[in-house]
Amino acid sequence: MWTTALVLFQFSALARADSSAAVVTPQDCSLECIKEGGRACEYCRVTRDDVKKALGFNTFPVFGSCIPWPCFELLGDDDPNICQHYVQAPNDVKIEFVPETNPESETIVVSWKPSYYGIAFLRGFQVSLQALGGSSTACQLFLFHRNVSLLTSHTEMVYKSDPFPSLSLGSQYAVTVMALPVPEQWEKFYQSKIFSTRSCAEKNGLEQCKHDWYPKHIEVHQKGTVITVTFNLAPPKLGIRNYFSLCYANGMKRYTDITPNSSNNKTHHSYQLNGLQEGTNYTCEIAANEVDAVRKTFNVQVTAIQKEAAPDTPSLAVALPLCLALVAIFGLLLAALTRWRPKLRRNKFDLKPDIFRQYEESGTPKEMVSLPETRLTPPRLLMCYSSNDGPTHVKAVMQLGAFIQQHMATQVFLDLWDSLSVAEEGGMAWHCRQIQESDFVMVVCSPGLKQRPVTPQPDECDEDEEVLGLGSNAYCTEAVIQLIGEEVGRAKARGQNLSKYMSAVFEYSEETDVPAELRLVSHYTLTRDLPLLFSHLHGVELHRPGCYLKIKHITEEGFASVPAGAALQLAIYEAGMTMKAKSQHAVEGAD
Template sequence: MWTAALVVFLFSAPCQHVWAQEGAITPQDCSLDCIKEGGPGCEYCRITRADVKTALGFNSFKEFGSCIPWPCFELLGKKDPQICRHYVHGPNNVEVEFVNEPNSESDTIVVSWKPSHYGIAFLRGFQVSLQALGGSSFACQLFLFHRNLSLPASQSKRVYKSDPFPGLPLGSQYAVTVMALPVPEEWERFYRSRNFSSRSCAEKNGLEKCKKDWYPKHIEVQQEGTAITVTFNLAPPQLGIRSYFSLCYANSMKKYTDISPNFKKNQTHHSFQMNDLQEGTNYTCEIAADQMDAVRKTFNVQVLHFLKVSTPHSVSPSLALMLPLGLSVAVIFVVLVAALIWKTRLQMKKVYIKPDIIRQQEESGTQEGVMPLPRNRPTPPRLLICYSSCDGPAHVKAVMQLGAFIQQHMATQVCLDLWDSLSVAEEGGMAWHCRQIRESDFILVICSWGLNRRSKPSEGDEDDGADEGLHYGSNAFCSKAAVKVIGEEVGHAKARGQDLSKYMAAIFDYSDETDIPTELRLVSHYILTRDLQLLFSHLHGVALHGPGHYLKINHISEDGFTKLPSGAALQWAIYEARMEITAKRHDSVGSEGD
């Protein structure tokens, strides 16, 4: 989808300068021959997949767009390798700009940056990649200078821009990376990255055009006697919202009210009454459209005491009636006073019967309080997740959803090769894993049936086999090698008496504990998603239980995590993986029986 939408924007070149800031440099259409020969009209050129096919003789992967590993050497350095052997620092001031477009369901961005003055004379171009966090969507653009161009240091103040990245779903998170070319193997800091979120529907189109984000803005509360009247504004008719609800709660009491407006009387506002509310009580109320995941508007209701004043009779009663009435009132008063005194003495007697027992009961109760997380860590812990893709795409999807849930709701920075495919392609899978093992605070190995077994080559045509081997075979090899490295480090740390808390092993509920490799039996291991709270305790160094208190985290409990969108996605991914692996094992058992 991104490739098709990107082609539309690439052929709308006259519109691109609308987004260019004054002095910003936007890409040009030019041929590879012009770039190689150093023509005057090829200062800053976009490279397309067609150019890559012309130069290399084969198409690059659609997911990578026009980007390829070592683009400077492959496209410019074959005749003159020295042109691609110099050190260039990564760019500065990477910014993301949103572009106005008619599509109300997606966003379009343009990335801008400034080149670093370190090594700018040897700068040959840029490579811009966009990666969806928590997903597999990826897009990449390649831009090159012609071979004879050598930028002076003063050009480091100029702003360069990418082509538009269209079709980004609203409310999604992305990571954009701008890499300076060439990229020698022995140097680092050749790129800059930043995370951003696409705009929400309300931010881009306005609240009145977004059914999912709409909520009542104007609420008025009036009290007439014991009845509370609430007036609020209705959603625009084009959103199709026909019913609403209100929920009030106070002192463990809840009051739910269904609201069905009469749109024939009024299409902009509606008033409804809330009855049976306790006088002298402050309620916290919410009102929202009766839709899935609707945004709720909170307001307060204070129910005041209502005093009933009786009207005196105009005719004064006679003395004959007043005397018996007065005597009756006096007798009732004396009886009430005696009863009150007797009840007070009885209560005092109960209180002083066994004060030690009452005090002991009060002191034995478990206190529920707030336990703050430690603040001595300036940044979230960095967690590397290792896994095997030999169990199939459903297992890989479950691992990816687990990483997204941990990063979003467990205050942890997750490192996953699926999210850093550009660095994996540049460094190599094994080198990337070794670097992450050194730099990460924690390492979590997702153990499965395929982690301890050799992957079988898939059958099919040559092209499909090559793609699948790149996706599964290399990952399986790197995963097994990374697990061996981790196992060796665990063994060395154990022999030296060092702390093993950096290393963890985990299985999903469709795997067995026998799937955990022998070298990882020494470290903590968890069953997911049952042990999410234990995993949180391990990552942040907090105890779930302590003297007089316990730590309760609802959104990562075994039952509560499914209430979050990412938690529900994780649960569904685990279910799909369980069904797929169960079917594979059933088929393998059947084939062995035959």
């Protein structure tokens, strides 16, 4: 029994020792110790002074202690063979934020695990940090002693870098962990990760950040025709003295400049909204009058005020003659109606229909049709198309996307507008992600949609050098359409709603250009069906008893009255002329 207890105690002690050694942090040691293979130099940080002493000159300060070929330069003089082996890239790269006393910056530590491929020949790591969109760079170098030979069990060890301080808040960075040595013809020696530092509000709290501050508490009160808005003021230490409010509805905007008097109330302020129409729902924004200030959105529903006349109680001397006069008038009207009734019957069919139409149009009640209030963000629409029909067709697709985004309250996603992500993810991967994340998917069909690329290409359509050109989706279109067709067929088989998917053609295309996979979904001809497309995207009815939805900028006659609509009309005309010339050329060539 005592033997069993002793063995268990020893195993628990070993487990505690292993767990304590699971994380390896850099240690201070000289370059001579690393080269000699001393046991005290297991995982060492290499400083700029060590690099200068070994190379005889200073490196650029922005690169820290990093150099292009650290294993060859620092360890390869005595034994070049130790830097000739391939080592796989590290795994499980993680970013950890550490406490930072400076409220305007962040400090991180990078951690990772080594790969078991070539771990016996691993000589160290090089960690670099690059600010995306900027020139800021930092780099750290860590080496093992030359006699080390790690085992496969060391792949569970977590290695850490030194802290990277003074990172800007709310910025994006890319960290790269490189395994050493790095042979010249080896490509899988590093692992990169993109991360974002916390914003000022996330790190310090909203009340500590002038750039991120916005009113949190807003109350709207209406008394008669007076609308009063009350909101919380910014803390005095932020130095915000002026605010503004902007309300808009039906194409109209109302701007209100707000200058609170801090002597009256230092925490809240109330102001009045003037010039708003009764019976209208407004979307309002309020923010500090600062550059790039965050805006707080709230809704104001201006109710109609019914004006009732105060009842008067006339005296009997006045009421009695009025009653007698009304009785006399009623008798005369009854006699006249009895006399003229046959004449009205004879002239019944002589009335002109235009009179009734004018009367009905003038008397039709006007009703405001508002968008559903359950949606907090605009619907996301992915537009797919084929570039086989040339740049004029692609231009028409781009102008259509711009018009939908500007005048149909919809967020449009188009591969030409997100070329960086397409290049990074690949055409198919980008389209797959957008199909899953979008509320609606619309395929703009054209004759080129059924054409296959003339030149065979690899399966991965994102590896071609023309990823960013107009022909970026020439080899992805067929696969994307097949993917959408599978999604439609699967939804149809399960009895699910197919409203997410739709097809569209411009006026110069035919309905036969719609692939068979998309014959089950809604189809629109543009620009004739712009109101139907708007109804589809926002789930509103175009016609109701006594009213109909009419938005000037999305009708077939009025869409060209705005710059985006005029550009769309011109692009469709040019694409149609190009299509017509191409078809005529094809006919002449056949003859």
